[in-house]
Amino acid sequence: MENRDKLMKEIGENEMAFPLTFKEWEDVAKEKMITGGYQYVSKGAGSEETAKRNRTALEKWSIIPRMLNDVSTVDVTTELLGNKYASPFLLSPIGMQKLAHTNGEIATAQACKKFMVPFILSTVSSCSIEEVAEVSNGPKWFQLYWSHENPEVSYSMIHRAEKAGYEAIVVTVDTVMAGWREGDMKAGFSPLSLGYGSGNYKTDPVFMASLKDKEEQSIIEEILTHIQHPQLTWDAIAEIKKRTTLPIILKGILHKEDALLAVKYGVDGIIVSNHGGRQLDGVIASIDALAEIKEVIDKQIPILFDSGVRRGVDAVKALAIGADAVCIGRPYLYGLAAHGKVGVEKVIERFIQETEVTLGLAGIARLAEIERLGMKREK
Numbered sequence: 001m002e003n004r005d006k007l008m009k010e011i012g013e014n015e016m017a018f019p020l021t022f023k024e025w026e027d028v029a030k031e032k033m034i035t036g037g038y039q040y041v042s043k044g045a046g047s048e049e050t051a052k053r054n055r056t057a058l059e060k061w062s063i064i065p066r067m068l069n070d071v072s073t074v075d076v077t078t079e080l081l082g083n084k085y086a087s088p089f090l091l092s093p094i095g096m097q098k099l100a101h102t103n104g105e106i107a108t109a110q111a112c113k114k115f116m117v118p119f120i121l122s123t124v125s126s127c128s129i130e131e132v133a134e135v136s137n138g139p140k141w142f143q144l145y146w147s148h149e150n151p152e153v154s155y156s157m158i159h160r161a162e163k164a165g166y167e168a169i170v171v172t173v174d175t176v177m178a179g180w181r182e183g184d185m186k187a188g189f190s191p192l193s194l195g196y197g198s199g200n201y202k203t204d205p206v207f208m209a210s211l212k213d214k215e216e217q218s219i220i221e222e223i224l225t226h227i228q229h230p231q232l233t234w235d236a237i238a239e240i241k242k243r244t245t246l247p248i249i250l251k252g253i254l255h256k257e258d259a260l261l262a263v264k265y266g267v268d269g270i271i272v273s274n275h276g277g278r279q280l281d282g283v284i285a286s287i288d289a290l291a292e293i294k295e296v297i298d299k300q301i302p303i304l305f306d307s308g309v310r311r312g313v314d315a316v317k318a319l320a321i322g323a324d325a326v327c328i329g330r331p332y333l334y335g336l337a338a339h340g341k342v343g344v345e346k347v348i349e350r351f352i353q354e355t356e357v358t359l360g361l362a363g364i365a366r367l368a369e370i371e372r373l374g375m376k377r378e379k
């Protein structure tokens with residue numbers, strides 16, 4: 001626990017300037033971001049039933065710890081898709097990060113590299129696939145919003161991601177249309193129209209060649225028609241699989257039958273996620289869906305998890321319930337908004353440290369042995 005003591009000392013002595021709790025990070029981010037931008041990031045869809053449920057459900061799950069094990073070192077290394085990672089964390093894809101900080105995804109990718117945490121770059125990122133690869137040789141995955149309008153644009157992006165060294169393609173399946181986000185509707189807020197989120201489109205040769213009108217406004221409109229993909233079906237997944245040698249991960253699976261279909265269609269992993277309550281409101285908490293999906297998947301493919309994770313304890317619960325790795329969402333975006341690259345680094349570092357402390361106190365010396373923990377859910 002030497003690391004932990006070091007961290008405690010650092011927090012006490014040098015890091016008072018940095019926020020510590022999720023709420024503190026959020027408060028600083030709120031101050032630094034434009035009002036519409038903060039609202040866009042922080043809110044959920046509809047009446048935010050699901051955004052809230054993600055939290056209440058996580059709090060209903062409790063850990064039943066083990067005692068009298070030597071936990072003088074806690075090993076959180078994680079194997080995923082044949083790679084070994086230093087921790088069980090990845091960063092969820094979040095579009096348009098220049099909305100949070102002028103350095104956007106460049107800063108986030110650099111912070112990830114420091115901890116060798118995979119960064120999942122969004123299709124609608126403000127920085128391009130290549131720009132991000134240039135500043136970070138750390139692990140990177142690419143998130144794809146399938147373009148039904150012109151599948152060749154999607155294949156072009158997949159090809160660019162392969163060429164730039166990205167290790168996996170994450171196909172998001174819960175965003176077939178825009179979520180019902182009342183805050184954004186009232187404010188008339190659209191991050192794309194601020195020009196923050198077109199890095200991958202503006203640098204895509206197939207997309208640019210397809211445009212008749214290269215005026216800014218029509219580029220944005222074209223991007224929007226490319227992002228929404230109500231026609232997305234399992235056939236497209238099979239098609240994508242044919243076009244790349246990279247592993248394919250489906251993000252946004254909540255039903256166990258869909259998890260089984262994912263296995264049937266030969267995908268390499270799933271992310272159990274409800275998009276942080278930003279898409280379909282009223283859906284099951286991500287952590288409860290994880291518990292059900294874990295049962296049927298039974299280790300056939302890796303299961304990743306996001307939505308509502310705010311600290312190390314949340315991550316340990318997800319890992320104990322059956323996730324192979326956990327994706328951090330809003331917490332790192334607030335770190336970015338508050339303190340740029342260093343902010344993201346602090347958020348990641350504390351997630352890892354708190355996870356180590358939590359596992360140690362729960363009597364688990366190696367993450368690989370987390371199945372020894374009990375988990376109980378209150379009604």
Ligand SMILES: Cc1cc2nc3c(=O)[nH]c(=O)nc-3n(C[C@H](O)[C@H](O)[C@H](O)COP(=O)(O)O)c2cc1C
Binds near residue numbers: 276328
């Ligand atoms: C501002 C914002 C933008 C997002 N953009 C994307 C995106 O471009 N692609 C995607 O697959 N998910 C996107 N997500 C969803 C996240 O990947 C993740 O599922 C979600 O943030 C998890 O919930 P949490 O933030 O409550 O932990 C976005 C989330 C936020 C907050």
Ligand SMILES: O=C(O)C(=O)c1ccccc1
Binds near residue numbers: 175227
């Ligand atoms: O805002 C989001 O959650 C998101 O995923 C998204 C979808 C389309 C365009 C930009 C971001």
